[in-house]
Amino acid sequence: MTVTDTELVRQGSDRTTEYALQVSDLRKSFGGVAAVNGATFGIEKGTITGLIGPNGAGKSTVVNLISGSITPDSGSVKLNGEDITGLEPHEIGRKGLIRTFQISREYPEMTVLENLIVSAKDNPGEKLFNVMFRPKLGKRRDAELVQKALETLLTFGLYPLRNEYAANLSGGQKRLLELSRAVMAEPTVLLLDEPMAGVNPALIEKLGEHIVELNQKFGTTFVLVEHNLEIVEKICSEVVVVALGATLAVGTMAELRKNKAVVDAYLGGDVHERVGS
Amino acid sequence: MTVILGYAATILIFFFTYNIFTLGLNIQFGYAGILNFTVITFMAVGGYVSAVLVMPHADTANGIYYILGLGLPWPIAALGGVLASGLLGLLIGQIALRRLRSDYLAIVTLATGTLLYGLAGNVTSMFDGWQGLFNVPQPFAGFRNWTPLGYSIFFVIMAGIIFGLLWLFANRLYKSPLGRVMRAVRDDQDVVEAFGKNTFRIRMTAMVIGCMYIGVGGVLTIAYITALSPAGWTTGETFVVWAALLVGGRANNLGAVVGSFLVAVVFNESTRYLPQMPSHPNLIPDIRYILIGLAVILTIWFRPQGVIPERKNTFYEVPLGKDVNAKPGQTSLEADLAKVGE
Ligand SMILES: Nc1ncnc2c1ncn2[C@@H]1O[C@H](COP(=O)(O)OP(=O)(O)OP(=O)(O)O)[C@@H](O)[C@H]1O
Numbered sequence: 153m154t155v156t157d158t159e160l161v162r163q164g165s166d167r168t169t170e171y172a173l174q175v176s177d178l179r180k181s182f183g184g185v186a187a188v189n190g191a192t193f194g195i196e197k198g199t200i201t202g203l204i205g206p207n208g209a210g211k212s213t214v215v216n217l218i219s220g221s222i223t224p225d226s227g228s229v230k231l232n233g234e235d236i237t238g239l240e241p242h243e244i245g246r247k248g249l250i251r252t253f254q255i256s257r258e259y260p261e262m263t264v265l266e267n268l269i270v271s272a273k274d275n276p277g278e279k280l281f282n283v284m285f286r287p288k289l290g291k292r293r294d295a296e297l298v299q300k301a302l303e304t305l306l307t308f309g310l311y312p313l314r315n316e317y318a319a320n321l322s323g324g325q326k327r328l329l330e331l332s333r334a335v336m337a338e339p340t341v342l343l344l345d346e347p348m349a350g351v352n353p354a355l356i357e358k359l360g361e362h363i364v365e366l367n368q369k370f371g372t373t374f375v376l377v378e379h380n381l382e383i384v385e386k387i388c389s390e391v392v393v394v395a396l397g398a399t400l401a402v403g404t405m406a407e408l409r410k411n412k413a414v415v416d417a418y419l420g421g422d423v424h425e426r427v428g429s
Numbered sequence: 430m431t432v433i434l435g436y437a438a439t440i441l442i443f444f445f446t447y448n449i450f451t452l453g454l455n456i457q458f459g460y461a462g463i464l465n466f467t468v469i470t471f472m473a474v475g476g477y478v479s480a481v482l483v484m485p486h487a488d489t490a491n492g493i494y495y496i497l498g499l500g501l502p503w504p505i506a507a508l509g510g511v512l513a514s515g516l517l518g519l520l521i522g523q524i525a526l527r528r529l530r531s532d533y534l535a536i537v538t539l540a541t542g543t544l545l546y547g548l549a550g551n552v553t554s555m556f557d558g559w560q561g562l563f564n565v566p567q568p569f570a571g572f573r574n575w576t577p578l579g580y581s582i583f584f585v586i587m588a589g590i591i592f593g594l595l596w597l598f599a600n601r602l603y604k605s606p607l608g609r610v611m612r613a614v615r616d617d618q619d620v621v622e623a624f625g626k627n628t629f630r631i632r633m634t635a636m637v638i639g640c641m642y643i644g645v646g647g648v649l650t651i652a653y654i655t656a657l658s659p660a661g662w663t664t665g666e667t668f669v670v671w672a673a674l675l676v677g678g679r680a681n682n683l684g685a686v687v688g689s690f691l692v693a694v695v696f697n698e699s700t701r702y703l704p705q706m707p708s709h710p711n712l713i714p715d716i717r718y719i720l721i722g723l724a725v726i727l728t729i730w731f732r733p734q735g736v737i738p739e740r741k742n743t744f745y746e747v748p749l750g751k752d753v754n755a756k757p758g759q760t761s762l763e764a765d766l767a768k769v770g771e
């Protein structure tokens with residue numbers, strides 16, 4: 153089954169209550185390169201949605217546009233029905249949309265535990281006034297956050313490394329750290345840009361399980377940019393295909409494999425090998 | 430004996446003021462990663478403004494010009510100087526911290542510093558131009574009938590107390606959630622921003638606090654020396670503070686103190702005893718800069734984190750009440766590590 157253009161537009165702009173994220177006709181050019189050229193899709197609340205496409209399709213740029221790292225030339229982004237186009241990244245982050253980066257970006261000179269604690273929202277100790285006159289507020293919140301971070305690290309298998317500098321973690325451990333750090337921020341929407349890049353198959357499986365668990369436990373909506381289609385097929389209820397900066401198709405992995413345009417643009421000849429049966 | 434004590438007092442005051450400069454720069458660079466390449470400008474602004482607030486009206490009949498001349502009590506004037514430094518930091522921050530990456534920030538601060546240096550020198554009506562301010566009244570000088578040594582000792586104690594308070598606050602800030610998020614900004618600003626934190630505000634806070642610290646150092650400097658002219662705050666002085674911080678160890682306040690002791694006190698004072706060569710009056714200061722440069726190179730080569738590196742922060746942990754060692758897929762080494770952590 154393919155999704156027609158009109159259906160895409162409908163999903164991108166209507167039924168505001170059901171969508172965590174609505175991206176409408178987003179465009180962004182860098183010089184002469186139209187990196188994103190009319191991307192339109194809607195992400196239903198509480199789902200895990202894949203965002204796939206060839207290298208250079210504009211996936212990371214879409215993530216950057218949604219999260220406010222760069223401002224679009226045109227088009228709009230709605231978070232839970234509210235227009236967030238053009239807001240500062242921190243304003244969007246505060247509204248509950250947290251994104252990760254394609255290359256893992258930990259705080260290298262802080263410990264694993266600190267990486268988590270610092271990522272929680274609304275620590276009263278981050279206000280200068282409180283540091284000066286009410287230091288207890290920050291201390292109390294810190295004490296809570298330490299315990300929450302330890303629990304989280306235990307879940308993610310990073311507990312033994314909690315007092316290690318994040319710079320010293322392996323590539324896979326850094327991916328786990330990024331996900332556990334995001335958990336601390338209690339996001340409603342989590343945008344993960346290739347969270348499994350450079351990770352061994354066993355850990356990919358584990359990361360996938362963590363994502364599903366977080367989705368079920370907290371109802372977090374996930375958008376997963378990923379080249380590993382096996383895991384996408386496994387955990388994503390719906391997949392958005394982006395090519396040349398525009399939405400090419402939306403559907404389940406099984407549907408997409410039968411979509412000629414998608415196969416031509418991305419899945420290619422080795423579709424069966426990559427996707428499995 | 431009196432001479433030695435007086436000398437020791439002067440060195441101590443010098444040491445305390447340098448500590449305050451390095452603490453201020455540490456808050457900016459060590460905590461928040463802000464490249465402030467015009468530390469000395471904030472020192473000068475703090476010093477000048479406190480001076481023109483405490484001094485009487487300018488004696489224009491004798492060719493001495495400066496603004497204000499309000500003759501305020503020293504504590505109020507000192508506060509004014511510190512606030513002026515902070516305000517200048519706020520203004521520069523508005524330009525430099527908003528969108529610019531750290532390398533541009535460095536250039537903006539350097540350019541602003543050069544600009545203000547030229548202004549202070551050439552606009553005579555402000556702080557008496559290249560001649561600078563002199564005969565600045567000393568704090569609490571009329572309090573009692575001080576002997577010169579007695580006053581020096583009093584000043585040491587006062588500077589020491591001020592340094593102590595600033596030291597305590599710098600450490601409180603470091604350990605606070607605000608200090609932590611500053612360090613996160615230093616490590617990766619974009620990520621902090623993505624986590625919903627206003628990194629502009631965080632960096633601005635570090636910038637202004639740091640500038641106010643440096644301003645305090647400036648206020649104490651002019652109060653003790655009783656004079657300040659542009660020759661006393663050339664661009665090179667900024668890099669002495671930087672050298673102190675880098676040699677001592679950034680993001681560690683003890684490192685900042687050790688660094689300012691090594692760089693500002695040891696090098697400064699040891700070069701003082703080199704034989705003067707009348708034909709080369711600049712030789713000694715030049716040797717001082719060469720030594721400081723060498724110290725920085727050696728530190729970066731052999732001990733890039735400084736003599737006293739940033740400490741690892743650990744937290745009080747309430748045991749989780751679970752078998753933390755029994756995680757599937759954990760190596761025995763990891764389990765052992767976990768046990769050690771309990
Ligand atoms: N800041 C930029 N300046 C110039 N061109 C850019 C910039 N960012 C992205 N592009 C270009 O936009 C296009 C889309 O890039 P993007 O990183 O979004 O692709 P992607 O789908 O994430 O690819 P990948 O799967 O390789 O990560 C590419 O042609 C890229 O070169």
Ligand SMILES: [Mg+2]
Nearest residue numbers: 211212213254
């Ligand atoms: Mg990408």
